[in-house]
Amino acid sequence: MADPVLQVAGLRAGYGPAEVLFGVELHLARGEVAALMGRNGAGKSTTLKAIMGLLPPRGGSVRFAGQEIAGQAPYRIARLGLGYVPEDRRIFTDLTVTENLEVGRRAAPPGRAPWTPERLFEFFPNLAEMRHRRAGAMSGGEQQMLTIARSLMGNPEAVLLDEPSEGLAPVIVEQMAEAVLRMKAEGIAVLVSEQNLDFAGAVADRALILEKGSVRWQGSIATLEADEDVRRAHLTV
Numbered sequence: 265m266a267d268p269v270l271q272v273a274g275l276r277a278g279y280g281p282a283e284v285l286f287g288v289e290l291h292l293a294r295g296e297v298a299a300l301m302g303r304n305g306a307g308k309s310t311t312l313k314a315i316m317g318l319l320p321p322r323g324g325s326v327r328f329a330g331q332e333i334a335g336q337a338p339y340r341i342a343r344l345g346l347g348y349v350p351e352d353r354r355i356f357t358d359l360t361v362t363e364n365l366e367v368g369r370r371a372a373p374p375g376r377a378p379w380t381p382e383r384l385f386e387f388f389p390n391l392a393e394m395r396h397r398r399a400g401a402m403s404g405g406e407q408q409m410l411t412i413a414r415s416l417m418g419n420p421e422a423v424l425l426d427e428p429s430e431g432l433a434p435v436i437v438e439q440m441a442e443a444v445l446r447m448k449a450e451g452i453a454v455l456v457s458e459q460n461l462d463f464a465g466a467v468a469d470r471a472l473i474l475e476k477g478s479v480r481w482q483g484s485i486a487t488l489e490a491d492e493d494v495r496r497a498h499l500t501v
């Protein structure tokens with residue numbers, strides 16, 4: 265593949281004595297949306313955390329935008345243009361929507377129009393309506409949308425999204441899918457960890473399935489949707 269924005273090879277990570285990732289291999293092309301799938305406990309969140317430096321990798325290589333980033337501090341990785349939206353919506357509940365966005369502001373790379381709260385409000389009209397609201401007074405889905413919007417304030421080239429649809433009502437899940445597609449239309453590559461095949465099918469071109477800490481299957485979403493045997497072997501409980 266020509267010049268992927270993110271290239272992970274032989275990635276190992278774990279918690280204390282527990283080894284969780286056993287040599288994860290994956291790549292993300294520029295501007296592509298790929299879904300990282302797999303059953304509960306397969307290692308999806310751990311993979312994203314290890315890429316982002318939130319969990320120090322125990323081995324392997326993570327290349328982002330042409331640089332080796334394995335073992336670097338998360339803030340440095342973020343500065344290079346890799347965004348991260350965790351599963352637990354880490355917003356500042358006492359700050360307003362606009363203030364939460366401002367917290368995420370980082371300079372744009374040369375030649376790229378920077379994201380501003382105003383530009384984001386065009387992108388996320390329902391956030392615009394509540395720009396002065398305290399984030400603590402928003403629903404879970406609205407908070408999730410805010411964390412995605414805030415990650416864009418860092419002007420990322422790629423974003424890691426951890427289970428964005430989890431626990432959300434169907435109408436909010438649809439809005440989330442639209443947000444991911446708009447990011448893609450802006451040329452931002454997205455690696456989204458997801459258990460929901462409908463959501464993955466709505467946003468991603470390609471799926472990677474993790475099982476017991478390594479990638480066991482990869483292919484197009486269309487193939488995955490059509491192949492019940494693969495789904496039964498790797499996804500359904």
Ligand SMILES: Nc1ncnc2c1ncn2[C@@H]1O[C@H](COP(=O)(O)OP(=O)(O)OP(=O)(O)O)[C@@H](O)[C@H]1O
Pocket residue numbers: 279282284302303304305306307308309310311459
């Ligand atoms: N902080 C932690 N300390 C110890 N073990 C952990 C920790 N976080 C996750 N694990 C373990 O690591 C393994 C992979 O977890 P991970 O959260 O990456 O899975 P996942 O594929 O994202 O699944 P889920 O959808 O359930 O979040 C699991 O066995 C889990 O129990």
